[in-house]
Amino acid sequence: MKHEAWIFGVSTIFFVIVSPAYWLITKDWTGSSALVMTTLLVAMITLYLGFHASKMDPRPEDLKDAEIADGAGELGFFPPYSWWPLWCGATLAVIVYGVALGQWWLVAIGMGLGVLALSGLVFEYYKGEHAH
The missing domain is CATH 1.10.287 (Helix Hairpins)
Structure with a gap:
């Protein structure tokens, strides 16, 4: 999950830069507040993924020397159709x-x-x- 945390971290940095720039260019309250809320949401996801990535064992896709067979086995429960x-x-x-x-x-x-x-x-x- 470290890769996912890095992706969201880069997105957080992007939104931190874009939010004030948008406000300075447009002076639009609606878009600026939406960008600030997006920044906070992405930062929250980044912290969550970063915290849990440090506490869990690496997955096969996180290892550089992993083989395809390392990812074999049950992946989880996938529910059937539902109305x-x-x-x-x-x-x-x-x-x-x-x-x-x-x-x-x-x-x-x-x-x-x-x-x-x-x-x-x-x-x-x-x-x-x-x-x-």
Whole structure:
């Protein structure tokens, strides 16, 4: 993960340089604040990756003398298809639509359906076809 930390570190330096330059050239509050928030977000990711890279064993792709066979084996759990993200997105759309129209009853319905959809997403692998 050291390579990833370096990539985000270079991006942080780039945004540290670009943010004040953008402000000096345009005097635009919106773009400048967005660039400052982007700088802080990328810096946060850099610190996270740098901290964890120093504490974990090197992965095969981090070693210069690694062989292809070093990366063999199980890579992790990849979930099968799921309909729950669709319903979570649909309930979020209902909530945003209700806020935009000022119809708070629609927001309440969206939140109720959102609790149901989010529960389905979280507990998807506890029972049914893909239970663990």
